[in-house]
Structure formats: C-alpha cells, structure tokens
Amino acid sequence: MKVQVTTHGIPRRPDSPSEDAFRVHEGDGRIVAVLADGLGSSKAGGAAARRAVDMLVDYYLSRPQSWSPRRALTEFASQINLLLHQESQALHGSPELLCTLSAVALEGGRLYGFNVGDSPVYLWHQDTLKQLSTAHTLAQPGMHHVLTRAIGLEPAVEATPFECDLADGDMVVLCSDGVSNALPSDKLSALLARRAAARTIVSTAAEAAGEDAELHDDSSAVVLEITQSNWSGAAAPRPLEVLPSLRAGESIDNYRLVRSLQEGDRVWLAQRDDGARHVLKFPPLEARTDEVRADAFIRELWRAARIDSPDFARAITPAEGSLRYYAMEFIDAPTLRETLKRQPLRVEDAVELGRFLLRAGQSLVARDLVHGDIKPDNILVLGDTASSRFQLIDFGSTAEVFSVTSRAGTPTYLAPERFHGGALSERTELFSIGVTLYEALTRTYPYGEVERFQTPRFDHPAKRPSRLNPAIPPWLEAILLRAITPDATHRYQHFSEMAYDLDHPQTVVAYSPHDAPLLERDPLRFYKCLSFALFLTVLVLTFLILQR
Amino acid sequence: MNIAQLKKSGHWPTLATSFLYFDVSFMVWTILGALGALIAPQLGLNAQQKFLMVSTPILAGAILRIALSMLVDRIGTKTTGIIAQLIVMAGLVVAWQVGLSSLNQALMLGVVLGIAGASFAVALPQSGRWYPPHMQGVVLGLAGAGNVGVVIDHLLAPRIAAAWGWQAVFGFALIPLGLAFVLYAIFSKEPPGEFKKKKLSDYVRLLAERDAHWFCFFYTISFGGFVGLATAFAIYFKDQFHLNPVHAGEMAAFCTLVGALGRPMGGAFADKLGGIRALSIFYSIAAVAMVGAALTNNLWICGGAFFIASGAFGMCNGSVFQLLPQRFAKDISVMTGLVGCGGGLGGFLLGMFFGTSKEYTGSYTTGIIFFAGLCVVALIGLTTVKGRWRTTWGATAAARI
Numbered sequence: 034m035k036v037q038v039t040t041h042g043i044p045r046r047p048d049s050p051s052e053d054a055f056r057v058h059e060g061d062g063r064i065v066a067v068l069a070d071g072l073g074s075s076k077a078g079g080a081a082a083r084r085a086v087d088m089l090v091d092y093y094l095s096r097p098q099s100w101s102p103r104r105a106l107t108e109f110a111s112q113i114n115l116l117l118h119q120e121s122q123a124l125h126g127s128p129e130l131l132c133t134l135s136a137v138a139l140e141g142g143r144l145y146g147f148n149v150g151d152s153p154v155y156l157w158h159q160d161t162l163k164q165l166s167t168a169h170t171l172a173q174p175g176m177h178h179v180l181t182r183a184i185g186l187e188p189a190v191e192a193t194p195f196e197c198d199l200a201d202g203d204m205v206v207l208c209s210d211g212v213s214n215a216l217p218s219d220k221l222s223a224l225l226a227r228r229a230a231a232r233t234i235v236s237t238a239a240e241a242a243g244e245d246a247e248l249h250d251d252s253s254a255v256v257l258e259i260t261q262s263n264w265s266g267a268a269a270p271r272p273l274e275v276l277p278s279l280r281a282g283e284s285i286d287n288y289r290l291v292r293s294l295q296e297g298d299r300v301w302l303a304q305r306d307d308g309a310r311h312v313l314k315f316p317p318l319e320a321r322t323d324e325v326r327a328d329a330f331i332r333e334l335w336r337a338a339r340i341d342s343p344d345f346a347r348a349i350t351p352a353e354g355s356l357r358y359y360a361m362e363f364i365d366a367p368t369l370r371e372t373l374k375r376q377p378l379r380v381e382d383a384v385e386l387g388r389f390l391l392r393a394g395q396s397l398v399a400r401d402l403v404h405g406d407i408k409p410d411n412i413l414v415l416g417d418t419a420s421s422r423f424q425l426i427d428f429g430s431t432a433e434v435f436s437v438t439s440r441a442g443t444p445t446y447l448a449p450e451r452f453h454g455g456a457l458s459e460r461t462e463l464f465s466i467g468v469t470l471y472e473a474l475t476r477t478y479p480y481g482e483v484e485r486f487q488t489p490r491f492d493h494p495a496k497r498p499s500r501l502n503p504a505i506p507p508w509l510e511a512i513l514l515r516a517i518t519p520d521a522t523h524r525y526q527h528f529s530e531m532a533y534d535l536d537h538p539q540t541v542v543a544y545s546p547h548d549a550p551l552l553e554r555d556p557l558r559f560y561k562c563l564s565f566a567l568f569l570t571v572l573v574l575t576f577l578i579l580q581r
Numbered sequence: 582m583n584i585a586q587l588k589k590s591g592h593w594p595t596l597a598t599s600f601l602y603f604d605v606s607f608m609v610w611t612i613l614g615a616l617g618a619l620i621a622p623q624l625g626l627n628a629q630q631k632f633l634m635v636s637t638p639i640l641a642g643a644i645l646r647i648a649l650s651m652l653v654d655r656i657g658t659k660t661t662g663i664i665a666q667l668i669v670m671a672g673l674v675v676a677w678q679v680g681l682s683s684l685n686q687a688l689m690l691g692v693v694l695g696i697a698g699a700s701f702a703v704a705l706p707q708s709g710r711w712y713p714p715h716m717q718g719v720v721l722g723l724a725g726a727g728n729v730g731v732v733i734d735h736l737l738a739p740r741i742a743a744a745w746g747w748q749a750v751f752g753f754a755l756i757p758l759g760l761a762f763v764l765y766a767i768f769s770k771e772p773p774g775e776f777k778k779k780k781l782s783d784y785v786r787l788l789a790e791r792d793a794h795w796f797c798f799f800y801t802i803s804f805g806g807f808v809g810l811a812t813a814f815a816i817y818f819k820d821q822f823h824l825n826p827v828h829a830g831e832m833a834a835f836c837t838l839v840g841a842l843g844r845p846m847g848g849a850f851a852d853k854l855g856g857i858r859a860l861s862i863f864y865s866i867a868a869v870a871m872v873g874a875a876l877t878n879n880l881w882i883c884g885g886a887f888f889i890a891s892g893a894f895g896m897c898n899g900s901v902f903q904l905l906p907q908r909f910a911k912d913i914s915v916m917t918g919l920v921g922c923g924g925g926l927g928g929f930l931l932g933m934f935f936g937t938s939k940e941y942t943g944s945y946t947t948g949i950i951f952f953a954g955l956c957v958v959a960l961i962g963l964t965t966v967k968g969r970w971r972t973t974w975g976a977t978a979a980a981r982i
Contacts (some may be wrong), residue, residue, distance in 0.1 A: 296969060460975065482853030483855065484856065484857050484858060484967070484970075485855075485857075485970045486855065486856050486903070486904055486907040487851075487852070487853070487854065487855030487858075488852050488853065489853075489855075490853065
C-alpha cells in the first residue's frame, strides 16, 4: 500500500500558538491520522487537543487485538473524553480541557473513522467530494459555530463512527473548521482535483479568509492520498477465549501449567518448552457470560502490554490464535508482604522503596496511567541483604489517570476521597505509596485495616511512625505523614515533590496536621508564648504586691 | 433524603399500600408462634410437634418466596399480590370458622401462612421498581419495618385469646388483612417498564459461587436466629418459667422488638466499621448471649440474654444486607431471594433445635447451645470470605464494584 501523507497547520495570528493539533502514524501496513481543534472559549483547549491526538494515536497503535478498528476508535474516544473531563473537573472545577476530535484509520483497504465536534473529514472519490463526518453543531442559522458535542464537555460523549472502502486515487482530508469555513466545498473540490497537498489547502483557506475576522481561525489539514491500494497487514480481530477450569500439568500452547498462584485458579505459574517460567493470567470464568468482565480483561491485557519499563514485570500476549491469557515473566522473589512478616524494612531500604515507587509512578504517568493498586502484596523484593531492589506487579487495576471513580483497588490503601467518588490520580497514588511505606517501616496500618464495602472515617490522625519504629528519622516521618494526610489538598500533589523530599532530607519541612494544637505544631513558639505570658503575670503580680 | 422526595419520585400510594400488605402479612406469618403455647395443649402435642407447628410457616415462607418471585415476573406483581392475599385470607377464614383439630391441620394452616411470609418477594419489587436506584436504601429500610409485625402478634394475640379463645384471633387477624387487601387492590399500581425474568438457572448459577454459600449461611444464622427466637419465645417462656400466656407474650414482644429495631442500626454500623467486622462482633455477642441464656435458669437473666441475642441477630440482618447489594450488585434480586430462603430455613432449624432438644433431653439447653455453635461456624466463614476478598485481583474486583 502506498499513501502520500501531507500535513500543514498555521495559527490564527503568527505570534499566538495554534490550538489545533494533528498527528499521522504510518506503519505495519496501516495508517492512523488524527486531528483535533481546541475550543477557543475554554482555558486549556490547545492542551486538550494535543493530548487527545497523542493519546488516540498511541492507543490505536496498541489497540486490543480482539477489537475491530471501529470498536477501538469509539471506545478510545469515550475513554479520552472521560479522562479529560475528570482531569479538568479535578484541576479547574469546570470542563476546560475541550476540543473536537476527528480520526481515520486505514486498514485492509478500508477506512474507519469517527468525529466529535465540527472538524470535518472528507473523501475525494471518483471526482466527487463526500463529507464522511457529521458536524455536531446547532442547526439554527448563525449558530453553526456552537458545538453540541465536544471531547471533555461531559462525562460521556457519543462519537459518530463512519467507514467505507478505498480505491486507488482516493483522497482523505481531515481539517479544522478554520479551513472548512473559509473553503466552501466547490473550492475544496477544485483543489483536490489538482491533487493539492495540505500546505496548498491551508494557505488557500488563509487567503480566502483574508481580513475577515469572522473566518480567521487556526487552520490545519491532513491529506492522505491513496496511490496504490494493494493492502496488506490488516490484522483480523482476535477473539477472547475463556478456557474452562484449568488443572496443573495441563498444556496450553507451548506452556505447561505448574501450579496455581491464586485462589480461583486463574493465575498460574507455567513452564515453557524451552524451560523459561512465566506467570499466565487467564480471564475469569465469569467473562464467558459477562460482557463487562470480558472487557475489563481485554483492557487489562492491553494496558499491561503497553507498559515497557524495568520497574515492572513485562507482559506478553500469545503470538497467535485466540487471546486466552497473557504471560508475564516469573520472578522468583518474595513479595514485600512476605518479607514484612519476618521484619520491617530498614530505613535505607524504605527510602529506596519510596524512590522506586515514585519513579515507577512517574514513568506510568508519562503514559497517562496510574497503577491503582500499590500495596506490599504487589511489590516484589529482589536483591540481597546489602541492597534491596523492587519490582511492581499486577496491572489489574491500572487505568488512565482520572478515569476511575469507583472504589476499585485495595480499601486499606485507598485515599479517603476515593470512598466518596474522587477520581484515581497522582494524589491518590501518593496516599497508597505513603500507606505502603508506613506499613513497610512499622508493620501497622496508619488508619487501621479497611474492609471491602466499608466507608471508613479518617477522624483520628495516624500515629506517628517514629513511636512504632524509633529508627525512623524525623524528616522521613514528616514525608510519610504528608503523603498520608486524609485531606488531599494538604498532601503531596505530585510524585516529583515527594521524590525531591526523599532526596533532600535537610530541606524537609516538619509536618503537623493543620488543625493540630500549637504545642505539637511549633513547640518552640508555644514555649515562647507561654514564657511571655508567665512574664506578664509576674509583672502584674509584682505590681499588685508593690501597690499594697 | 426525606419524605417529600419519596412522595415526588415514584408512586407513593404503591409504596404505602404494598408495605401495609407486607407488614400485616409478616404479622400473620408468625401468628402461630404467638398462639402455639395455647393451641398445643388442645391438640395434645409433644414439645417437638409444638415447635414443628410454629416453625412450619417459616419453612414454607422460605421456599414459597422463590416461587412467588418467579410468579411476579410472569403474571405481574399486583396479580400475584392479590392471589397471595386471597389464599391467606381464605386459610384464616377456615381456621377461624372450622378450627384446628389435629397437627396435620395446623401444619396445613402453617403452609398457607407461609404464603404470607413470602409477601416480601411481591411487595419489595413492586414498590422498589418504582424508585430510582439511589432511593432503594430507603425502600429496603421501610421493608425492615415489617419485622415489627411480630411484636404486635405477641402483644395482642394472647390478650384476644384470653378474652375470646385462640380461634377468634384468626378472625381478628382478618380485619387488618382485609383492610390492607382493599387498599392494595384499589391504590397500588404495577411498576412501569420491562424487567428481566428470573429463571431457576439464575439461582443455580449463583449457587456455584462460594461467596453466595456463605451469604446464605450468614443470613440463615442471623434471620433464622431472629425469626426462630421470635416464634419460639412464647412457648419457651411459658414452658420454662410457667408464665401465663399474656405475660409470656410481653416478654417475647420485648425481645423481638429489639431485633426488629436493630436491623437499620446494623446496616449503619456495617457501613462505618465494615460489614465483615460488624458481623463478627454481632455474631460473637449473639453466641455468648445464647450460651448464657442456655446455662441459666433465672427468668430475668435468661430474658436479658435473649434480649441481647435477638438484638444482635437483628443487627446481623442489617449488616448482611449492607454487604449483599455491593457484593452481588447485578444479581441482587435473585440473591435476595436465595438469602431470604436461607433465612427462613434457619428459623425453621432453630425451632426444630428447641423442640428436639426439649423432647429428647427434657431441657432446651442442648438446642440453644447447638445454635450458638452455628454462630461460631459463621465467624469462621467470615474469616474465609475476608481472606478471599483481600486477594481478588483488580480487574475482577473493579468490574464487580
């Protein structure tokens, strides 16, 4: 397949950045092109557009293999929408991360696409121009620039999907409304008949807009010209297969099941023919009848496969056949939970664990993900007694930042706001990290053990960890207490803040709860005030005695 | 959440009349328990037969509630409700006019009264389906109020029996039943919308889950303890301490009341402390109180211990129903039926423990201690469930919540 790709974008004014964003990816016999237009009326439209475009391309390239292109595109659209919506609610208190989003994917001689908002997608086929997208704008005259749907506006959005076959010589155009408003379809047809590239289309639109302020807007276009359509590399969707009950000794593909690692027998230690040992995770039995569970597994598999970092156990999906499981390298190391049964971590190991968890968190957040279930059971302790190394496992709760508002995870490690509909975020992860470190050093939970389905109250402050483990230095205690503060606004806000404190003990500010008495918050000042008050009393008494 | 909101959303006449129906039904369901001490001598029953008689409606209610809930999905809630009420009233008319002359007749009446006990399966979906999900808690809470019907039995039945004979009690019971029936027939309305029909295979599928077994068992102990004690109290207090029926009824009413009121409190505790922790506490209290009651022979200590046990069982009921909708969110209606069936079985079991123990050992001690032993089994079950919940992997857990 040969496709000529051209892209071009210019901002409204030369000195201001464009709020449009676009990205095209070619490879493996498929092409995905995405264009987004940040809403000018919102505070962070441009950022939303750039994020949406990047996320969509990344997601699509590693899309779950059991999803068709159409399903994947619409699922991703609603996922990106929810994520931007909840992030904006958490950061701004109102939807500010708003943009339009249009995307096409070319696979196996067919075009799949969707749009949300008013950035059009056109197909030039046999000398006729056809608009594939549907403009989500108000129909009344003069109101056509008012969007009825946008990414990030509401928790749910319905993307309009479309698909069609492609032939040699077809051209696909994605553009922002800065182009489509300035270029009526007859002018665009004329340009495409001449096989114009994106640069020509955008600059013609800018000329047409001229000095008309009404038409002047950020203008971008992506043009895909199909020159030769002998398609290859189209990936047929691979269905999810739920194997019935499994037994030790059973052979699956080139694995032999050794022993079950978890109650329910869906996670197995298995040995490959070449001797390598892997952990195989199978979808739960309920996934046979329950669409939601099957989907949850597909997403877990997809997310796990995207993560590639030495801090995490690497996940692999079977190379061929149906998707029946995913494999992770097996590391024969105890979990932190097991080592804690014997003894608490040494302070230097705990600091190292903190650094590790924060680094892992940062590398996930760079992909817009959070682990979602950080706890001693999910941390492997490698290395020897001299120095500990760690690895994070289990991606069952891993999710996009701000995408989860349920209580998924382990209750004892959940931040208080997550019991009341708060979204999964860096701050809630920091709380989990804080509780994990607290437990690693003291072998007790700061707020007691929380059960599933319980709505705990955090009205008693956590016990100072140094009282439980005298080896903990004051600066580390301050860091721990700041990470597990029930009030999210008084907690660390970013992984980097906590990481900085761990690396610079001498600059750590002592922590005390904001409603603590002065004696606890600032003993020195308390005694100064007390002494001053005593001094005044002495003065008054002296004066009274002298009066007599 | 307030009454005004309850009036605005949904259909409050249905809510009011279906709960009136449920509450009076619950009252007649346990009426044999209140009268058992009076009927037994006339029929010449031994201790075991006595308790079999008072426990039969509980067992019948447990099984019929599943039958009724399937009928509800097929012929509609209101039709089912009307048929069920007519059968119960007919049964009572016969018992009132003809009387009971043998154990078999009493057992037959017991089965008919079981239909009244199964009214839960009709009234709850009928009113519940009118309301949005976030108001289900209030609707379920009102359902809990039905348990107070047992208290009314114990207070009124012995007094009416003393004045007009026990047969007349069935006649008097027809007054509230008839009233509730008329109001129900006129004002209640079929809930709108289509609902998924429950099939027997749904019950079977759920029974394959280990948590489902335990939840049924938990409710078998808690609701069984509550309702079993409620029906056994009158006979027990009369037998053990030779109280007159009115006095025994008052003791029974007092002990039952705390169980009925404990239910909503148990739910609130479970939400704050965690359901498992709350259940562990309440089961332990119940077990200790039952053993205490079994080993003493003083009316006040014994009464006090049963008072505590009944209250603890009541709170267990509330705690089980705090956990249940969260654990079995999707299958809650099927699960409620299963668990309720378990509860009824438990009530029957406790009654049989009382009767068999009295018949073969001459005292109630063994039976009561045996039931206390089941509380300990429930405690063991709680730790296994807790362990399993702790190790569930994320994807499944997230989908479940």
